[in-house]
Amino acid sequence: xxxxxxxxxxxxxxxxxxxxxxxxxxxxFVEEACKIIMEEVIQKADDVTEKVCEWQAPETLKQILDLExxxxxxxxxxxxxxxxxxxxxxxxTSHPRFFNQLYAGIDYYSLVARxxxxxxxxxxxxxxxxxxxxxxxxxxxxxxxxxxxWEEGDGIFNPGGSVSNMYAMNLARYKFCPEIKEKxxxxxxxxxxxxxxxxxxxxKKAASFLGIGTENVYFIKTDERGKMIPEELEKQxxxxxxxxxxxxxxxxxxxxxVLGAFDPLDKIADICEKHGLWxxxxxxxxxxxxxxxxxxxxxxxxxxxDSVAWNPHKMLLAGIQCCALLVKDNSGLLKxxxxxxxxxxxxxxxxxxxxxxxxxxxxxxxxxxDAFKFWLMWKALGTTGLEERVNRAxxxxxxxxxxxxKREGFQLLLESHKxxxxxxxxxxxxxxxxxxxCLYFQVAPIIKERMMKKGSMMLGYQPHQGKVNxxxxxxxxPHVSREDMDFxxxxxxxxAKDL
Amino acid sequence: xxxxxxxxxxxxxxxxxxxxxxxxxxxxFVEEACKIIMEEVIQKADDVTEKVCEWQAPETLKQILDLExxxxxxxxxxxxxxxxxxxxxxxxTSHPRFFNQLYAGIDYYSLVARxxxxxxxxxxxxxxxxxxxxxxxxxxxxxxxxxxxWEEGDGIFNPGGSVSNMYAMNLARYKFCPEIKEKxxxxxxxxxxxxxxxxxxxxKKAASFLGIGTENVYFIKTDERGKMIPEELEKQxxxxxxxxxxxxxxxxxxxxxVLGAFDPLDKIADICEKHGLWxxxxxxxxxxxxxxxxxxxxxxxxxxxDSVAWNPHKMLLAGIQCCALLVKDNSGLLKxxxxxxxxxxxxxxxxxxxxxxxxxxxxxxxxxxDAFKFWLMWKALGTTGLEERVNRAxxxxxxxxxxxxKREGFQLLLESHKxxxxxxxxxxxxxxxxxxxCLYFQVAPIIKERMMKKGSMMLGYQPHQGKVNxxxxxxxxPHVSREDMDFxxxxxxxxAKDL
Numbered sequence: 001x002x003x004x005x006x007x008x009x010x011x012x013x014x015x016x017x018x019x020x021x022x023x024x025x026x027x028x029f030v031e032e033a034c035k036i037i038m039e040e041v042i043q044k045a046d047d048v049t050e051k052v053c054e055w056q057a058p059e060t061l062k063q064i065l066d067l068e069x070x071x072x073x074x075x076x077x078x079x080x081x082x083x084x085x086x087x088x089x090x091x092x093t094s095h096p097r098f099f100n101q102l103y104a105g106i107d108y109y110s111l112v113a114r115x116x117x118x119x120x121x122x123x124x125x126x127x128x129x130x131x132x133x134x135x136x137x138x139x140x141x142x143x144x145x146x147x148x149x150w151e152e153g154d155g156i157f158n159p160g161g162s163v164s165n166m167y168a169m170n171l172a173r174y175k176f177c178p179e180i181k182e183k184x185x186x187x188x189x190x191x192x193x194x195x196x197x198x199x200x201x202x203x204k205k206a207a208s209f210l211g212i213g214t215e216n217v218y219f220i221k222t223d224e225r226g227k228m229i230p231e232e233l234e235k236q237x238x239x240x241x242x243x244x245x246x247x248x249x250x251x252x253x254x255x256x257x258v259l260g261a262f263d264p265l266d267k268i269a270d271i272c273e274k275h276g277l278w279x280x281x282x283x284x285x286x287x288x289x290x291x292x293x294x295x296x297x298x299x300x301x302x303x304x305x306d307s308v309a310w311n312p313h314k315m316l317l318a319g320i321q322c323c324a325l326l327v328k329d330n331s332g333l334l335k336x337x338x339x340x341x342x343x344x345x346x347x348x349x350x351x352x353x354x355x356x357x358x359x360x361x362x363x364x365x366x367x368x369x370d371a372f373k374f375w376l377m378w379k380a381l382g383t384t385g386l387e388e389r390v391n392r393a394x395x396x397x398x399x400x401x402x403x404x405x406k407r408e409g410f411q412l413l414l415e416s417h418k419x420x421x422x423x424x425x426x427x428x429x430x431x432x433x434x435x436x437x438c439l440y441f442q443v444a445p446i447i448k449e450r451m452m453k454k455g456s457m458m459l460g461y462q463p464h465q466g467k468v469n470x471x472x473x474x475x476x477x478p479h480v481s482r483e484d485m486d487f488x489x490x491x492x493x494x495x496a497k498d499l
Numbered sequence: 500x501x502x503x504x505x506x507x508x509x510x511x512x513x514x515x516x517x518x519x520x521x522x523x524x525x526x527x528f529v530e531e532a533c534k535i536i537m538e539e540v541i542q543k544a545d546d547v548t549e550k551v552c553e554w555q556a557p558e559t560l561k562q563i564l565d566l567e568x569x570x571x572x573x574x575x576x577x578x579x580x581x582x583x584x585x586x587x588x589x590x591x592t593s594h595p596r597f598f599n600q601l602y603a604g605i606d607y608y609s610l611v612a613r614x615x616x617x618x619x620x621x622x623x624x625x626x627x628x629x630x631x632x633x634x635x636x637x638x639x640x641x642x643x644x645x646x647x648x649w650e651e652g653d654g655i656f657n658p659g660g661s662v663s664n665m666y667a668m669n670l671a672r673y674k675f676c677p678e679i680k681e682k683x684x685x686x687x688x689x690x691x692x693x694x695x696x697x698x699x700x701x702x703k704k705a706a707s708f709l710g711i712g713t714e715n716v717y718f719i720k721t722d723e724r725g726k727m728i729p730e731e732l733e734k735q736x737x738x739x740x741x742x743x744x745x746x747x748x749x750x751x752x753x754x755x756x757v758l759g760a761f762d763p764l765d766k767i768a769d770i771c772e773k774h775g776l777w778x779x780x781x782x783x784x785x786x787x788x789x790x791x792x793x794x795x796x797x798x799x800x801x802x803x804x805d806s807v808a809w810n811p812h813k814m815l816l817a818g819i820q821c822c823a824l825l826v827k828d829n830s831g832l833l834k835x836x837x838x839x840x841x842x843x844x845x846x847x848x849x850x851x852x853x854x855x856x857x858x859x860x861x862x863x864x865x866x867x868x869d870a871f872k873f874w875l876m877w878k879a880l881g882t883t884g885l886e887e888r889v890n891r892a893x894x895x896x897x898x899x900x901x902x903x904x905k906r907e908g909f910q911l912l913l914e915s916h917k918x919x920x921x922x923x924x925x926x927x928x929x930x931x932x933x934x935x936x937c938l939y940f941q942v943a944p945i946i947k948e949r950m951m952k953k954g955s956m957m958l959g960y961q962p963h964q965g966k967v968n969x970x971x972x973x974x975x976x977p978h979v980s981r982e983d984m985d986f987x988x989x990x991x992x993x994x995a996k997d998l
Binding site for chain 1: 512513519522525532533541554557561564567570571572578588590592605610613618619620626632639660661662669686688699700701703705709712757793818822837839841842843846848849855867874875877879880895945947957961971978981982
């Protein structure tokens with residue numbers, strides 16, 4: 001509708017006077033939607049009588065949601081209903097009985113930080129557009145480095161631990177041979193890296209993406225608890241040298257994805273030192289144990305690493321995503337490796353100290369302020385509060401282990417005396433079936449289907465190295481209590497009664 | 500404090516009964532913080548009497564914010580003050596006079612979608628944990644593909660256009676030689692790719708990260724408007740072939756970062772077809788013009804591309820980050836190229852159609868539901884509403900061009916008859932100084948410093964190909980009107996009066 005205004009200017013048929021957005025209506029919509037979010041998500045987060053999920057098959061859910069985007073927009077009323085539907089049919093990852101992934105629960109402080117950054121919509125690359133968030137990132141990185149035990153260092157927050165692992169791989173390669181940045185890998189000897197056979201799958205993705213090739217990832221055997229065997233690493237490094245390839249990197253894991261194993265960092269560091277290899281520790285899951293004075297010994301030797309990936313969005317509930325790559329080098333290696341010196345963004349003749357413009361350390365251009373949510377949470381809980389979370393999660397895991405041993409129908413995947421060396425909150429159980437291997441294999445998927453359709457809880461399963469499908473229980477959220485552990489076992493028994 | 504409960508269970512000194520979080524206090528904190536966000540960010544977004552930024556030098560801001568993370572947590576009262584401080588000293592990117600980057604403004608619908616996803620905290624990889632967001636992503640990708648003009652295709656949302664460009668580069672390489680995924684680049688001939696000298700700096704970052712090497716990016720000359728010259732491309736491809744290297748990819752740009760130029764896609768596609776090269780179009784900025792029936796001709800020929808990067812978080816205000824890589828291939832190339840088949844996540848014996856578990860197409864593991872905010876915004880505005888945004892931004896840019904020509908103290912960087920072929924909302928001006936080249940060079944940084952310290956607006960400057968520092972004006976937000984264009988020119992005059 002054309003509005004009559006003084007000095008109305010028409011260009012290309014568009015009236016240019018005044019804004020075209022109805023701010024008042026927009027604000028009202030935000031307020032109403034926030035009320036729904038508060039009632040339907042946040043206030044229900046600790047309520048175990050709510051469903052974890054309301055399962056619908058893809059084709060049905062498509063019909064319910066009315067996914068089509070049309071020429072004309074919808075009314076606010078219709079949109080608010082859509083928001084309700086989206087919430088209703090989404091998995092409640094903050095539910096106390098969501099045990100499906102390596103993240104869970106809700107942290108109110110992190111959530112507020114995330115609401116703030118969504119409203120401010122910043123991109124973290126230069127001080128002029130992100131003054132607060134750049135300083136916060138610097139402070140958080142400094143603090144994380146303290147917990148690793150380095151005297152100094154550098155770092156950057158990335159969209160995921162997988163990306164952090166890629167950064168580290170590229171950084172190690174750059175350190176090994178800086179010319180690769182300009183010349184590429186063509187014509188060079190085969191670069192080889194080492195990681196355990198229990199490592200995260202991002203190692204393969206990284207090797208492929210970086211042009212190294214998945215065949216040049218040498219997977220090192222692990223012991224029965226899933227930890228890398230240092231003697232096997234030594235052998236493989238020697239084998240690689242004999243082949244004439246160029247070993248440059250060892251990626252140890254602190255908290256493997258499936259078994260939660262912590263590689264023996266100190267012994268691995270000895271080997272890296274001996275052979276002049278970069279040591280990267282993927283502590284995406286296990287890094288948060290550094291906050292606990294009781295459990296930080298699981299990562300003994302981590303101060304000897306050259307780089308560490310650590311995701312506070314997992315065990316510490318900082319919200320997806322919150323992932324740091326931390327680097328021991330403080331001579332500017334990160335920037336040298338990654339910089340492209342874009343003149344339109346990183347002008348050198350600015351009126352302030354441009355060393356605060358840290359965006360050129362990143363492979364991203366726009367980048368989210370992920371450190372901020374961790375910072376606000378840390379400010380709110382203090383180190384002691386974070387430590388309490390880790391300690392409690394581990395204690396709950398130990399409780400579950402003991403309960404599993406008492407129950408007739410369950411079997412621990414790993415023996416109990418080993419469990420206590422096992423990482424924190426990752427506990428494993430497999431449902432004991434009658435006898436037949438094939439049945440065994442099929443039991444977990446059937447129970448999973450039943451729990452999803454009932455919506456009572458969510459728990460992941462997988463096969464593993466010749467072992468049949470078993471459930472993997474992950475304890476993270478401070479909303480979880482022993483009552484939920486008991487429920488978990490009762491519920492599996494109930495769901496599996498006729499199998 | 501130990502709470503007396505029935506059957507209290509103590510493990511490792513930790514009471515495991517009941518949750519340890521005070522949900523009521525947490526919810527109250529969220530409510531109070533939301534009120535602050537509403538009042539201080541959202542309701543002020545359209546208010547030009549507010550400052551765009553409240554400049555503080557890094558050292559001063561560090562003192563104000565009290566960045567230190569301590570052992571003990573802070574009170575809610577103190578934390579709420581901290582939230583206020585964070586907001587106060589952050590740049591208001593939604594302010595109608597924030598013209599500094601290729602994003603700006605606020606969209607209320609996208610914002611609501613982002614609040615929902617932050618509260619739900621999903622990760623988008625499997626249907627079981629992200630049913631709604633995976634279906635929404637599929638629907639949005641399908642719709643974007645329609646606007647590109649492909650009959651079918653595939654795609655994925657990524658954390659940034661830079662990352663999308665990397666995806667495309669790796670995908671083109673995989674298509675060229677699938678063995679690279681396993682074998683790597685060692686021992687292969689030099690892979691070479693082509694892009695214009697006006698391309699985004701992520702091309703160099705990508706080539707370096709992927710092990711191709713920055714020297715193997717051949718930069719093609721552009722015409723005076725910043726468009727790639729097809730004849731130069733042809734020459735460079737032939738040169739590369741003669742050198743014995745392996746050309747595999749051309750990256751055209753639809754909307755360059757500095758000049759906003761659109762490469763001639765149709766002619767470039769001819770050359771790609773002739774030489775069997777993958778054509779990627781970096782339409783991170785310009786892709787949104789596809790929504791406008793009036794301006795989509797700027798991307799004429801884009802349907803011939805093999806892949807397209809398009810960021811709705813720029814011109815369409817979907818919120819940082821919202822970036823899709825779209826791929827013409829529909830035979831599963833994306834998945835083949837990227838998959839690592841993690842057994843713990845992508846189980847094949849699930850009870851539903853696992854083709855909906857699209858996470859293995861990604862280099863990330865955890866991934867945010869960035870398509871959702873674009874979807875809700877699209878539902879709210881309709882295609883017509885999105886189109887109106889693009890048309891209005893372009894009309895405002897044209898208005899500004901005409902005004903600049905009328906003003907004594909300003910000079911357009913590009914002649915006006917060329918401007919009209921120029922991309923949408925990117926308009927360029929440089930402040931005309933008296934005579935001396937060196938003065939010229941220094942004028943923009945001084946004016947920038949003054950506007951930052953005053954907080955009246957934010958506008959980026961840069962030098963460019965031998966030209967001295969000039970300002971670059973970007974029009975995006977629907978809150979912007981011709982009054983803001985007039986203000987911009989008046990304000991520069993005012994700030995530069997004594998120079």
